[in-house]
Amino acid sequence: MDENGAAEWETAVLDGGPANGLRLRLIDRPNVLQVSCPCETENPAGEMGVAAVHIYRRDLRVKSELRYGFDGASP
Structure with missing residues (x-):
């Protein structure tokens, strides 16, 4: 949250699957x-x-950026 109490936007990248690199x-x-x-x-x-x-799941192993990995096993 910023100094005004508003939520801050973050950039995330999708890894793998049909939206790779988005x-x-x-x-x-x-x-x-x-x-x-x-x-x-x-x-x-x-x-x-x-x-x-x-489905893309948050990858907690990556610390340098907010990253979501493709979950090919999810329906």
């Missing part, structure tokens, strides 16, 4: 991030959407 700004260092990617469907009406969900 940098994002976070507050409060969550333990898990969920990244979704829209998938094409063959629904002619376009009324339903489908997304692939990928």
Whole structure:
């Protein structure tokens, strides 16, 4: 928190998986991030959407930066 009591933003990097190298700004260092990617469907009406969900977990071993590693075992 800063001197005014507001939460501070931090830059994190995603390591591995479909979002490898992506940098994002976070507050409060969550333990898990969920990244979704829209998938094409063959629904002619376009009324339903489908997304692939990928899980990234905070890597506590890395001390030099805030890093999240791809968890390929998570659904």
